[in-house]
Amino acid sequence: MATSAPRGGLFGRVKPLDAILATAERKSLHRSLGAIQLTLFGIGCIIGTGIFVLTAAGAQKAGPGLMLAFVIAGAVCIVAALCYAEIAAMIPVAGSAYTYTYATMGEFLAWTVGWALVLEYAIAASAVSVGWSGFFSGTILKETFGIALPAYLTAGPLALGGAPGGFINLPAMVIALLVTWLLMIGTSESAKVNAVLVAIKLGALTAFLALTLPRVNMEHFNPFLPAGVFGGFGTGVGAVGAAATIFFAYVGFDAVSTAAEETKNPQRNVPIGLVGSLLFCTVVYILVAAGAIGAMPTGGQPIMGPNGVPFPAGSEELARQCAMPQFKEALVCSNEALAHVLRTIGFGKVGNAVGYAAILALPSVILILLFGQTRIFFVMARDGLLPESWSKVHPKWKTPYVITAITGVVVAVAAAFLPVGQLADIANAGTLYAFLMVAVAVMVLRRTDGGRKRAFTVPGLIIVGPLTILGCLFLFFNLPTAAMLVLPIWGAIGLVIYFLYSRRNSHLGRGIIEVPEDYVDQLEPTVAGVGGEDAGR
Numbered sequence: 001m002a003t004s005a006p007r008g009g010l011f012g013r014v015k016p017l018d019a020i021l022a023t024a025e026r027k028s029l030h031r032s033l034g035a036i037q038l039t040l041f042g043i044g045c046i047i048g049t050g051i052f053v054l055t056a057a058g059a060q061k062a063g064p065g066l067m068l069a070f071v072i073a074g075a076v077c078i079v080a081a082l083c084y085a086e087i088a089a090m091i092p093v094a095g096s097a098y099t100y101t102y103a104t105m106g107e108f109l110a111w112t113v114g115w116a117l118v119l120e121y122a123i124a125a126s127a128v129s130v131g132w133s134g135f136f137s138g139t140i141l142k143e144t145f146g147i148a149l150p151a152y153l154t155a156g157p158l159a160l161g162g163a164p165g166g167f168i169n170l171p172a173m174v175i176a177l178l179v180t181w182l183l184m185i186g187t188s189e190s191a192k193v194n195a196v197l198v199a200i201k202l203g204a205l206t207a208f209l210a211l212t213l214p215r216v217n218m219e220h221f222n223p224f225l226p227a228g229v230f231g232g233f234g235t236g237v238g239a240v241g242a243a244a245t246i247f248f249a250y251v252g253f254d255a256v257s258t259a260a261e262e263t264k265n266p267q268r269n270v271p272i273g274l275v276g277s278l279l280f281c282t283v284v285y286i287l288v289a290a291g292a293i294g295a296m297p298t299g300g301q302p303i304m305g306p307n308g309v310p311f312p313a314g315s316e317e318l319a320r321q322c323a324m325p326q327f328k329e330a331l332v333c334s335n336e337a338l339a340h341v342l343r344t345i346g347f348g349k350v351g352n353a354v355g356y357a358a359i360l361a362l363p364s365v366i367l368i369l370l371f372g373q374t375r376i377f378f379v380m381a382r383d384g385l386l387p388e389s390w391s392k393v394h395p396k397w398k399t400p401y402v403i404t405a406i407t408g409v410v411v412a413v414a415a416a417f418l419p420v421g422q423l424a425d426i427a428n429a430g431t432l433y434a435f436l437m438v439a440v441a442v443m444v445l446r447r448t449d450g451g452r453k454r455a456f457t458v459p460g461l462i463i464v465g466p467l468t469i470l471g472c473l474f475l476f477f478n479l480p481t482a483a484m485l486v487l488p489i490w491g492a493i494g495l496v497i498y499f500l501y502s503r504r505n506s507h508l509g510r511g512i513i514e515v516p517e518d519y520v521d522q523l524e525p526t527v528a529g530v531g532g533e534d535a536g537r
Helices: 017-026 033-048 054-088 096-104 107-145 170-184 191-215 239-251 251-258 264-295 316-322 336-343 347-380 401-417 422-447 460-475 481-505
Strands: none
Touching: 033 191, 033 251, 033 264, 054 096, 054 264, 054 336, 054 422, 054 460, 096 107, 096 347, 096 422, 107 170, 107 347, 107 401, 107 422, 107 481, 170 316, 170 347, 170 401, 191 264, 191 336, 191 347, 191 481, 239 251, 239 316, 239 422, 239 460, 251 264, 251 422, 264 336, 316 422, 336 347, 422 460, 422 481
């Protein structure tokens, strides 16, 4: 185990990049993902709750301007993906943005990124659980068996933006706990299963496009921007406000970077997986938005409040409007937007099939998000920033069951009491911060280690890097005020933990460069680890 004297100062503890790469090489996970598998993984990561569920929330914020919102969010993701592609191929190790920051800007900022990633992975898992609950309650129970769960069992309380009479989202909580249990006992899926699930999701979207695009009525796109481009600071409405929310539908691509340590020839395959899957999904999203809004008899116009501003998505006010007969079938009121559109235009069986596809695929989305969260915590624990007991491996299951259980309970509680729109906005706040730091890390590494071999180089980094930073800030400041406040409050809690525990227990701070041999080796091997799981938002 190599050692080095700890470096002083708040920003002085920078983990040597050579040590990170050497550790990864000696204690690396099995490399089995190729370019095609990684691209499929990226598509699986991206296509999920965002397009199947958040289409309704996005339409409530922007109306037909949702199409522009997808373009705005996609543009930010493309420049961020280029930054991810360079640094993920250069540093192909577990830990994603946390590890990149540790190697470039030091432990303190790396901690803030790792802490923010909790909002991305754990809260995103809660959002997916809520999205799954909408399809389960609508397609399985109501449409298939004629059972309607009472409102108090399918939504959180009114104070948190649930439906009238809501108390707890029981299906969302149950699915989150079930997936946590499966992850704890070591259940994993192969890359082949991932490919099948991606095919199911793409098949469902293809069927949706084939049935809706021929029925598009151009009149439904007028007015195209009923809430304008900018809805106002903190309102979360307008095309930009919708982009800040449906950004959640894109950000799965960064999970590809977490699979870099388990990818064959990462210098070539990681950039292909990142950029290729993102471009493919961008086109699909714009077409789906056009089909959903254009084919609906009532279009996709938002329900406006008395001040001419759309009611907030997931709010008590909107829920009450949606309970009225004239809005009951509106796109913006649906918990299963795409299935609802198909049923409304006369394709009930196909609509149910789309619902079944979501029901089948989304639990594995929760699985990979929980897996990604535990992997981040695992790397932070092996760096000494979190208690080593959190990464304790079960003797039989060979999984880090303690942190998995803790994470799963937090996810289940959030899913039980918060609506999907609010959860997505909170997750986006953490994600945007992580993306911003990745762009900074790429630029710092170009200056401090410009001579190191780079298999993929961001073209025009002097422009792309700042554009990524500005794009992330732009979307962040167009989130609802409550979601913006979550990040600094959560960050403040993290700083208290860092200065009370993590800083003095840090391996690097104590002069320890490498990590214990048995940390990764104890884990039950998965088929390509996180890369072998399905994901998607």
